[in-house]
Amino acid sequence: MRAADADILILPGLGGSGLEHWQTRWAKKLSTARCVAQADFDAPRFPDWIESIEREIAAATRPVVLVTHSLGGIAALHVAARGSDKIAAGFLVAPPSERAIAELTAIDPAFLPIPRERLRFPALLVASSDDPNAEADFSRVLAQDIGAELVDAGAAGHxxxxxxxxxxxxGSLRFAGFLSKL
Structure with a gap:
């Protein structure tokens, strides 16, 4: 699959993706990509986030590829668990652990527990060995549970x-390679 063959939905995490974040850059660079807007990136409310993502998926005219960062990845797992035949693939970067979500009081606790059902579409989970929001064991087990290929980004922080x-x-090269295999 080429990027032009998909609706690429970019799902930022807590705080959104600022101007220098790779997600913002990809949204500008990829003609079929758009960032899913949320009512509040600083105090995420579970029902609002899920509704926004599901609305964007429903509006898609091509197969949907989710490109997530942090809490956006957890929201994507919740949406996937609710079922959508339009999702063709997921590129999940640095999803946070239950511990990290629970420690951040700004996040609606309804994001927990993290869904662990096997995804019905191909997925790649990119994780860092020193991410302060996700222990390496958590990332490994989550990837295994959901049936995603795990990519170890090394010591890359969040x-x-x-x-x-x-x-x-x-990441851009990895994403292009992932798409080419779909």
């Missing part, structure tokens, strides 16, 4: 602009 991943060319 794989965001703060950890030096503004343009993130390695």
């Amino acid at each position: 794989i965001n602009a703060d950890s030096g991943h503004g343009p993130w060319p390695e």
